[in-house]
Amino acid sequence: MPNNILELKSISHSLTVAETGKREQVLHEISFEVPYGEFVSIVGPSGCGKSTLLRIIAGLQKPKHGKVHNEAKKMAMVFQNFAIFPWLSVEENVEFGLRMADIPEKERRSKVRELVHEVGLSGFEGKRPRELSGGMRQRVGIARALAVSPDLLLMDEPFSSLDEFTSERLRDELARLWQKYKMTVVMVTHLVEEAIELSDRIIVLSSRPGSLRKIETVHLPHPRQKRSEEYFTLFDTIVSEIEA
Amino acid sequence: MARITYGFKMIPHRYYIPIMIVVLCTLFALVYIFGPADPLVTHTLYTGLLLSVFRLFTAYSISLVAALFLSLLIGQSKLGDALLPVFDLLQNIPSFALIPLFIFFFGYTNLMVIIFAASSILWPILFYVLHALRTARSDWSDAATIFGAVGVKRDLHYFLPLAFSAVVTGSIVGFSIGWEAVIGVEIIGLSSGIGVFLNQTLSGDRTGFALGIFLLLLVVFVLNRLVWMPLLRESQLYAE
Numbered sequence: 001m002p003n004n005i006l007e008l009k010s011i012s013h014s015l016t017v018a019e020t021g022k023r024e025q026v027l028h029e030i031s032f033e034v035p036y037g038e039f040v041s042i043v044g045p046s047g048c049g050k051s052t053l054l055r056i057i058a059g060l061q062k063p064k065h066g067k068v069h070n071e072a073k074k075m076a077m078v079f080q081n082f083a084i085f086p087w088l089s090v091e092e093n094v095e096f097g098l099r100m101a102d103i104p105e106k107e108r109r110s111k112v113r114e115l116v117h118e119v120g121l122s123g124f125e126g127k128r129p130r131e132l133s134g135g136m137r138q139r140v141g142i143a144r145a146l147a148v149s150p151d152l153l154l155m156d157e158p159f160s161s162l163d164e165f166t167s168e169r170l171r172d173e174l175a176r177l178w179q180k181y182k183m184t185v186v187m188v189t190h191l192v193e194e195a196i197e198l199s200d201r202i203i204v205l206s207s208r209p210g211s212l213r214k215i216e217t218v219h220l221p222h223p224r225q226k227r228s229e230e231y232f233t234l235f236d237t238i239v240s241e242i243e244a
Numbered sequence: 245m246a247r248i249t250y251g252f253k254m255i256p257h258r259y260y261i262p263i264m265i266v267v268l269c270t271l272f273a274l275v276y277i278f279g280p281a282d283p284l285v286t287h288t289l290y291t292g293l294l295l296s297v298f299r300l301f302t303a304y305s306i307s308l309v310a311a312l313f314l315s316l317l318i319g320q321s322k323l324g325d326a327l328l329p330v331f332d333l334l335q336n337i338p339s340f341a342l343i344p345l346f347i348f349f350f351g352y353t354n355l356m357v358i359i360f361a362a363s364s365i366l367w368p369i370l371f372y373v374l375h376a377l378r379t380a381r382s383d384w385s386d387a388a389t390i391f392g393a394v395g396v397k398r399d400l401h402y403f404l405p406l407a408f409s410a411v412v413t414g415s416i417v418g419f420s421i422g423w424e425a426v427i428g429v430e431i432i433g434l435s436s437g438i439g440v441f442l443n444q445t446l447s448g449d450r451t452g453f454a455l456g457i458f459l460l461l462l463v464v465f466v467l468n469r470l471v472w473m474p475l476l477r478e479s480q481l482y483a484e
Contacts, residue, residue: 060386077390083383087405087482100392100401130484148391 005184006034011066025209039185041195044205050188072152076145080157082137091125097148115143135166155187192238197224204241214241285452296438300422303361311369319377335367352433361425365418372414373407409479
């Protein structure tokens with residue numbers, strides 16, 4: 001078995017800008033590997049192609065150049081704006097991936113009950129998304145992703161639509177769930193604090209076209225002390241890389 | 245309580261259907277008992293109305309299937325970009341202007357009325373559904389893909405629920421257009437149907453005409469209360 005669940009080789013990509021109709025390069029020659037079980041964050045300035053890169057990793061978009069070797073057997077994704085289906089209840093949303101995989105109903109139900117409880121949504125099983133707060137919707141999104149028991153979890157700015165208090169609580173929960181379920185996580189974020197708090201390694205991208213500027217390994221022990229000197233030093237290093 | 249899928253609740257309470265049926269039957273019975281002295285008039289009215297309702301429902305069913313099929317086929321594909329202007333052009337042709345064409349192909353037959361009405365009902369459903377699919381949030385589509393909704397599963401568990409509100413709204417508009425189409429064509433050249441009855445009674449039997457209008461409104465009202473309103477209420481739950 002290879003050591004890496006994910007290998008990106010010289011990924012370049014361009015998109016057509018709607019206003020001008022011209023093609024613009026958004027990613028340039030990005031290569032990195034992600035070993036099994038690691039929590040990796042991709043940070044970079046706004047518009048540097050982080051989310052495009054994640055979509056390429058997810059297979060939702062084909063890169064113009066380069067290759068993605070994805071060894072994940074099961075993959076799931078958590079979205080910035082939750083992307084939970086408004087026509088489904090909480091438990092039906094969580095169940096969605098299992099239903100698509102034809103998992104027997106009894107097994108599905110038990111898994112959904114467990115996860116709804118795990119993300120703190122017990123009592124809200126029958127509610128529709130519009131009856132939930134932003135934080136609760138993202139919990140549904142996380143539970144839906146965990147339900148398929150992914151070995152690779154992709155997260156696209158999962159906390160950026162939430163208020164600071166909710167975001168912090170969910171980050172703590174994510175750290176706990178990651179340690180419990182032992183899956184590999186690739187998270188895109190524009191918040192360096194968020195990346196340091198959760199990640200084993202941080203991939204820093206330059207501004208558009210996004211290219212790999214640096215891969216920073218985070219040696220701080222979990223749970224991360226956000227006011228420690230090492231934390232601030234690392235924060236400054238990454239921010240200066242982004243701004244350089 | 246009807247539970248079709250995903251907790252779909254079409255009927256607001258359990259006595260809704262029986263109450264509506266009792267009201268409808270009572271009114272029809274009253275018309276039958278105290279209506280025109282000539283039982284032939286009542287008979288013509290009832291059979292005409294039934295025939296028109298049958299034509300309308302058949303036309304609606306054909307339109308619904310065709311609209312859903314076309315929407316699923318081109319809804320989120322590039323083919324849609326090319327076909328939408330064509331559909332827009334076609335739907336702008338006044339449908340009654342095409343009646344000679346329908347008569348030429350199908351004659352003055354039941355099939356002609358049904359096909360003609362279907363060709364009118366199709367457009368609102370198709371355009372509402374296409375609009376819903378083409379303007380849907382892209383992350384929903386990504387989520388459906390990531391979580392394995394492909395092929396028929398994608399149609400059943402993603403596209404159809406996504407299109408549900410649009411189907412209901414398009415159907416309501418389409419159904420009213422369908423009534424116009426069916427009754428209009430019946431008046432123009434058929435020998436049976438509520439349109440024919442109304443046309444014939446208007447010049448002589450004013451009571452029969454009034455009864456015809458009353459029963460027609462009653463059917464429209466009952467359909468609205470029994471079908472469209474519950475569906476519209478349900479479709480609001482599908483909104484974000």
